[in-house]
Structures are given as structure tokens and as C-alpha cells.
Amino acid sequence: MKMKKWTKITILGTLMTTCFTAGVYAQDVLQRVDAYLRSDFSVVVNGQQVKLANPPLIYNNSSYLPVKELGNYLGAIVNWQDSTKTIYINPRVNPAQPSEGNETNYTDIVFQYPYVQYFDYLGATYPVLTNTTEQAYYRLADVERMGLKTAGLRKAKEKYSEELYVGEDELKKVWGNQPPQVSYANYNAVPITGEKDPVKLKAIKEYVEGFRYYEIDKMPYMTSPIIIDALPEPNTYSYLLSENGHYYRTILKLTQINSINNTPDYVVGSSSKEDIQVEKVRH
Numbered sequence: 563m564k565m566k567k568w569t570k571i572t573i574l575g576t577l578m579t580t581c582f583t584a585g586v587y588a589q590d591v592l593q594r595v596d597a598y599l600r601s602d603f604s605v606v607v608n609g610q611q612v613k614l615a616n617p618p619l620i621y622n623n624s625s626y627l628p629v630k631e632l633g634n635y636l637g638a639i640v641n642w643q644d645s646t647k648t649i650y651i652n653p654r655v656n657p658a659q660p661s662e663g664n665e666t667n668y669t670d671i672v673f674q675y676p677y678v679q680y681f682d683y684l685g686a687t688y689p690v691l692t693n694t695t696e697q698a699y700y701r702l703a704d705v706e707r708m709g710l711k712t713a714g715l716r717k718a719k720e721k722y723s724e725e726l727y728v729g730e731d732e733l734k735k736v737w738g739n740q741p742p743q744v745s746y747a748n749y750n751a752v753p754i755t756g757e758k759d760p761v762k763l764k765a766i767k768e769y770v771e772g773f774r775y776y777e778i779d780k781m782p783y784m785t786s787p788i789i790i791d792a793l794p795e796p797n798t799y800s801y802l803l804s805e806n807g808h809y810y811r812t813i814l815k816l817t818q819i820n821s822i823n824n825t826p827d828y829v830v831g832s833s834s835k836e837d838i839q840v841e842k843v844r845h
Contacts, residue, residue, distance in 0.1 A: 597621035607635045615735070634714075642716065668719040671695055671727060673809055676788055676802075678753040681742035683708050688742075689753045691789050691802075693720065699727040703791075704755070710736050722809050722838040723802065756792030757799070762816055762828055766790060766799065769814070769830035790814065801832070810835040 601617040605627065612635050619626040633640040633651055641650040676693045688708045691701035699718055705728055706712060715732040719725070734741070752767045770787050777783065788802040788809075797816035802809070813833040821827040 595621055597626075600625075605632075607632070630714075668717050668726070669729075670721060671699055671718045672721045673723070678789055680745040681708065682745045683742035684740075687745050689755055689789070690742075691753075693727060698730040700730070700733065702726040702728055705733065707755070708742065712736070723811070752787050752790065754790045754792070754799075761826060762797070765816060765828040765830055766814065769832075770801075797828075803835075805835070808837065809839050811838050812836065 598620045599617050600620050603618045603625070605612050605614055605618065614628055614631050616628040616631065629649060629651070630640040639650075639652045641652070642648075671693060672695070673693055674695055676691060678689050679692050681688050681690055686708075688704060690704040690708070693699045693701075699720075702712060702717060703725070710733065712728055712733075715728055715735065718727040718729060720727060752770050754763060754766060757763055757766075770785075770790075774785050775783070776785075783805055786804045788804060790802070791800045792798075793800055793813075797818075799814040799816075801812050801814050803812070804810070812835045815831050815833075816828040817831065819827050819829055
């Protein structure tokens with residue numbers, strides 16, 4: 563079968579009609595079809611043969627190509643807006659133009675029992691904040707700390723914390739045949755990132771453990787730490803926690819003191835807890 567020579571206009575036309583299923587699951591818009599993956603087809607862009615991660619799909623004698631991959635070869639930016647199920651294909655007209663969309667293009671997710679996993683990857687162990695919905699999502703900051711390249715991967719934004727995540731399906735594209743392995747030997751009940759000083763770690767852990775269970779006016783409170791992250795300001799940490807089934811964030815600060823034997827020690831103070839599940843007013 564000989565394919566017709568494409569022009570740039572017809573390629574973009576094909577892109578606009580490409581089957582793009584990300585986030586589209588509503589029953590009333592799905593149509594089942596019989597199609598064929600043709601890994602034996604070659605794709606040439608601007609005179610250069612390119613190797614696509616996803617092979618062409620043939621349906622009803624028409625070729626359907628992966629829109630984001632081909633758009634990148636054409637120098638276009640391809641953004642996906644999940645809220646409106648819209649694909650945006652934008653010509654890249656200058657180097658300063660961002661390669662990814664703004665926050666409206668993130669997939670929306672919500673905390674569902676977030677927890678920290680420890681992963682062994684390339685000779686080191688990393689704590690990774692994990693949230694599981696229809697798939698596992700890993701916090702972007704933790705993934706990048708591991709050294710995984712996330713440029714070009716679809717990101718998700720968690721509603722309450724407003725932090726960015728990457729889905730496992732996306733990460734498989736970059737970790738290939740070397741996925742990180744869960745490390746059970748390094749399990750830690752109080753996950754802390756960005757801090758290695760054992761004295762400071764001990765002070766923070768003792769503070770957290772001291773407030774796991776308490777009462778105010780006979781009202782019991784049960785606190786479960788999720789993750790603590792060191793902030794750029796020295797001795798300052800962001801503490802994400804769940805209390806009585808509700809999500810909060812507070813800031814912990816360490817103040818150095820001298821212990822009985824004149825060795826450095828620290829006391830921990832905290833700001834008031836911010837209820838991050840309260841709907842924020844957007845301007």
C-alpha cells in the first residue's frame with residue numbers, strides 16, 4: 563500500500579482528527595471500532611524518517627497518528643485541557659514560548675488515602691508521596707528528586723494541596739525497563755524529605771509522635787502524618803497531615819537549645835493548622 567505524500571497542512575488536519583482518548587470515558591461519546599496498529603509503517607517528517615513510540619493506527623483506510631509525538635516533530639506544542647476534553651495544537655513561534663500548558667491543562671485529582679512509599683532506584687532510596695485513584699500518582703517533586711526526567715509528561719494537580727503529580731502510566735515512558743522497586747527495609751512512620759541532620763530528625767519525629775492522639779474539651783483527635791518537607795528557610799518544614807479524616811497543612815519551626823550535657827538540641831513549634839479541604843476563593 564503506497565501512502566500519498568503529505569503536506570504540513572494535511573498533517574495538521576490528520577492531527578486534528580486523531581483519536582485521542584486521554585480522559586474521555588463518558589459512555590455517550592465512545593464508539594467502538596475495529597482498527598489495526600501498523601508498526602511496519604514508516605513516518606517521514608520534513609524528509610527525515612522518525613521513529614514513533616506509538617505506531618500508526620489504521621481505521622477505515624485512514625491513518626491516525628499520535629498527536630503529541632508528531633506535533634513535537636513539527637515544532638508544535640500540543641496541550642490537553644481535561645476540563646473541556648480539548649486538544650490544543652499551537653505552532654511554536656519563538657523559543658520563549660512554554661513547552662507545556664498552564665495549570666488549566668493539568669489532570670485534576672483528589673487525595674484518596676495519600677501515603678508515602680519508599681523506592682529503591684539507581685542505588686538510592688527515596689520517599690515518594692503516592693495517591694491512588696484510577697492509577698497510582700506520584701508527587702512530581704519526589705519523582706524529580708529521584709532523577710527521572712518528567713519534561714513532556716502529562717501532569718496532574720491535586721485539588722487540596724495544589725501540588726503536581728505524575729501518573730504511573732506516564733512515568734513508564736521514562737523509566738522503561740528499570741522501574742523503581744518498593745523498599746520495605748526503609749519504612750519510616752514519619753516521612754521527612756530534605757533533612758539529614760539526625761538531631762533535627764529526632765526532634766521532629768518526637769514532636770509528631772507526641773500529637774498523634776490528644777483531647778480538647780473531651781473531644782478526641784487522631785493525627786496521621788503524611789509527609790514533612792524541608793523548606794528553603796533554615797529549620798522550617800511543611801507538614802502535611804490528616805486529622806480525624808480531614809487534611810491539614812502546618813509549618814514546623816525548629817529552635818536550637820542546649821541540652822543538659824551542653825550538646826545542641828531543638829524544640830519544635832508549629833503554626834496554626836490550615837484546613838486545605840476548605841474551598842479556596844479564586845480571583
